[in-house]
Amino acid sequence: xxxxxxxxxxxxxxxxxxxxxQLYETYRDEFVSWAIRNHQxxxxxxxxxxxxxxxxxxxxxxxxKADALEVTIKTYLFSIxxxxxxxxxxxxxIEAKALENFKEAHDNxxxxxxxxxxLVHLIKRLYQALGSPCKEILEMYYERGxxxxxxxxxxxxxxxxxxxxxxxECLKTLEERIKMSRLREILN
Amino acid sequence: MxxxxxxxxxxxxxxxxxxxxxxxxxxxxxTELKRKVLLRKLVIEGIGQAYTxxxxxxxxxxxxSLDGKSRFQFSWKIAAVFAFFVMAGSVVYMSLNKxxxxxxxxADTGLPNEMGMSTNLxxxxxxxxxxxxxxxxxxxxxxxxLNQNPANDTLLYYSGICxxxxxxxxxxxxxxxxxxxxxxxxxKAEYRLAIAYWTIGDAEKAKVILKKVSENKKHPYQKEALxxxxxxD
Numbered sequence: 001x002x003x004x005x006x007x008x009x010x011x012x013x014x015x016x017x018x019x020x021x022q023l024y025e026t027y028r029d030e031f032v033s034w035a036i037r038n039h040q041x042x043x044x045x046x047x048x049x050x051x052x053x054x055x056x057x058x059x060x061x062x063x064x065k066a067d068a069l070e071v072t073i074k075t076y077l078f079s080i081x082x083x084x085x086x087x088x089x090x091x092x093x094i095e096a097k098a099l100e101n102f103k104e105a106h107d108n109x110x111x112x113x114x115x116x117x118x119l120v121h122l123i124k125r126l127y128q129a130l131g132s133p134c135k136e137i138l139e140m141y142y143e144r145g146x147x148x149x150x151x152x153x154x155x156x157x158x159x160x161x162x163x164x165x166x167x168x169e170c171l172k173t174l175e176e177r178i179k180m181s182r183l184r185e186i187l188n
Numbered sequence: 189m190x191x192x193x194x195x196x197x198x199x200x201x202x203x204x205x206x207x208x209x210x211x212x213x214x215x216x217x218x219t220e221l222k223r224k225v226l227l228r229k230l231v232i233e234g235i236g237q238a239y240t241x242x243x244x245x246x247x248x249x250x251x252x253s254l255d256g257k258s259r260f261q262f263s264w265k266i267a268a269v270f271a272f273f274v275m276a277g278s279v280v281y282m283s284l285n286k287x288x289x290x291x292x293x294x295a296d297t298g299l300p301n302e303m304g305m306s307t308n309l310x311x312x313x314x315x316x317x318x319x320x321x322x323x324x325x326x327x328x329x330x331x332x333x334l335n336q337n338p339a340n341d342t343l344l345y346y347s348g349i350c351x352x353x354x355x356x357x358x359x360x361x362x363x364x365x366x367x368x369x370x371x372x373x374x375x376k377a378e379y380r381l382a383i384a385y386w387t388i389g390d391a392e393k394a395k396v397i398l399k400k401v402s403e404n405k406k407h408p409y410q411k412e413a414l415x416x417x418x419x420x421d
Contacts (some may be wrong), residue, residue, distance in 0.1 A: 142232045
């Protein structure tokens, strides 16, 4: 892995969003030309796919999958994009049979997967319904990995203790809403 | 550390090995704790999913701004009309003699060049452009270096000044927001961030930062923040 790749990955892990937008700006046009030339997609579709690639790269960094990246970030982004396009083409082809296939292959593993996805989706909706600054505080701490000092500084709180207290209140509110929702039966 | 913090520390991998093992034992024995950890994991996953959705939307918006940028470069008529309105606006503005956020900007003469450091040649060139007042060129050079070293606070700070001075306030805000608390540029960046927010019309964020700075007696820009805050209020 090059120093540059490593520095980019570290910056994303440290919560930098800026670098993702820089990567988008740097490689977008090249990706769009490549996707149109090789996969006959429209400009808008190609841009949409490249946005998915950036999100995919972000997820790989957060999950640690990108830690052992052997290729350049550009190659990685293009390969994610290629997979997104190929999957979409494949999906189009099997769309008509999708429901039938799903029923046939409906074993416990799939059911558990869908239940889990459903749970996460509902929790996401409850989180999105939280107001400001709760949403921002929880995002900074849990998703972007900031410590409480950084959270306090960005939200404009006096110190980390104030931010910590607020984060606790926000989390409590969210967990109470989850308990009051239909999720209670599923989680118990 | 209460239970909630303990769960967070466990999931973030911040517990010491012995404490981590002890927590795993507790998890095996305590169903209620296990349920709480599971719920916290789901909450974190939900927040993550919401964030990636937001990121995708932000990228879409960013994409539009990129197209807007390139269209603007080739639209000389719009540029001429825009320049006319800016000039006319400036005259009216000056005649009214009102203060603007940039009146509260602070001077920065740049960093001294260090002789004999060939590895910093690109940085020295960028800094020379900055000192010569060619902020567009300096900004481009700082940004090129930032691509190689995105977390470098010196680059973030000076690239931010170039962006701010060339009216790319959003870029300046993004840069200064990235500067870490441990950086020697933190105080300057913090004050500048407030002025940048004020410039784009986000008075609320500007006030929050200025208030924080003005209440900190040790902050080198406490007086400036107080004056700016008075003007904003």
